[in-house]
Amino acid sequence: MTHPTPDQGRGAHAAPVIRLQSVQKSFALPNGEVFDAVHSLSLDIQQGDVFGLIGKSGAGKSTLLRLINLLERPDAGRVFVGGRDLTTLSRSELRDTRQNIGMIFQQFNLLQNATVFDNVAFPLKIHGRHSKAEIDARVRECLVLVGLAEKIDTYPAQLSGGQKQRVAIARALAPRPQVLLCDEPTSALDSETTRSLLETLRDINQKIGVTIVIVTHELSVVEVLCRNVAILEKGRLVEQFAVDAAGDAERKTALGREIDELVRRREREARESRVQQAPAQFGAQELAYV
Ligand SMILES: Nc1ncnc2c1ncn2[C@@H]1O[C@H](COP(=O)(O)OP(=O)(O)OP(=O)(O)O)[C@@H](O)[C@H]1O
Ligand SMILES: [Mg+2]
Numbered sequence: 001m002t003h004p005t006p007d008q009g010r011g012a013h014a015a016p017v018i019r020l021q022s023v024q025k026s027f028a029l030p031n032g033e034v035f036d037a038v039h040s041l042s043l044d045i046q047q048g049d050v051f052g053l054i055g056k057s058g059a060g061k062s063t064l065l066r067l068i069n070l071l072e073r074p075d076a077g078r079v080f081v082g083g084r085d086l087t088t089l090s091r092s093e094l095r096d097t098r099q100n101i102g103m104i105f106q107q108f109n110l111l112q113n114a115t116v117f118d119n120v121a122f123p124l125k126i127h128g129r130h131s132k133a134e135i136d137a138r139v140r141e142c143l144v145l146v147g148l149a150e151k152i153d154t155y156p157a158q159l160s161g162g163q164k165q166r167v168a169i170a171r172a173l174a175p176r177p178q179v180l181l182c183d184e185p186t187s188a189l190d191s192e193t194t195r196s197l198l199e200t201l202r203d204i205n206q207k208i209g210v211t212i213v214i215v216t217h218e219l220s221v222v223e224v225l226c227r228n229v230a231i232l233e234k235g236r237l238v239e240q241f242a243v244d245a246a247g248d249a250e251r252k253t254a255l256g257r258e259i260d261e262l263v264r265r266r267e268r269e270a271r272e273s274r275v276q277q278a279p280a281q282f283g284a285q286e287l288a289y290v
Pocket of ligand 1: 060062
């Protein structure tokens with residue numbers, strides 16, 4: 001499968017949209033001990049990428065994701081998003097900068113007593129810089145992006161899980177962020193709904209170029225959606241590679257090898273289906289190159 005290529009104008013050498021520099025995060029445990037959830041970790045993510053973070057439960061994936069918008073403040077290290085060092089910002093500057101970083105969660109986190117319109121309008125209203133007409137137009141635009149325009153006056157309780165997650169995506173995109181952080185966004189969904197939500201995320205990445213960072217424990221999500229992936233173990237980044245580069249290098253981890261195997265299998269299946277559909281006039285030699 002071909003993944004969308006990053007914005008050519010920005011290229012591979014442009015400054016990354018996310019740069020984590022030696023970030024460190026520890027938690028104090030009730031017994032007085034200190035637990036190191038993320039160990040001096042550095043990571044660059046390029047504008048327009050779809051970047052997967054995977055690893056076992058407790059590996060530090062959610063903590064790392066939450067360091068990107070400073071929902072967790074690092075004990076050491078620096079966090080740059082869109083060129084700004086978030087760790088140096090005042091509370092109000094950080095609130096403004098977070099408009100540039102949307103986030104969605106496994107459990108959707110919608111306002112239950114608000115309509116779909118009001119849920120999506122929420123981040124625009126609390127910042128108070130937009131006219132009513134601007135908010136109205138932007139909410140409709142975002143609902144079209146996620147394929148939910150007709151649900152604008154509905155309440156969350158009347159929506160399916162997949163639809164709720166689409167509302168959450170529309171809400172996250174409303175302030176036109178450069179970055180969308182996703183923490184296990186499909187874990188509460190069945191496999192068919194997952195597939196269609198992943199298509200929506202890919203579509204959004206292609207259409208508006210928003211950089212997506214997605215934490216998941218489902219390798220199929222990485223294989224279908226991600227262009228790059230990083231594998232975490234016990235708070236350390238143990239390997240990172242381009243998903244389409246299956247077989248280019250030895251993987252260090254079992255998870256890395258599993259992703260390679262999934263990608264190879266998909267490529268094999270795509271080749272076989274092309275061969276089956278090849279016109280009858282193809283000889284053996286032509287087929288060998290299909
Ligand atoms: N607020 C906290 N206080 C104490 N320990 C914490 C806190 N938040 C996370 N941890 C610990 O840090 C480690 C990493 O947690 P994190 O939630 O980042 O893992 P994860 O990789 O997202 O796991 P999962 O796949 O289960 O969601 C875990 O051992 C967790 O118990
Ligand atoms: Mg988690």
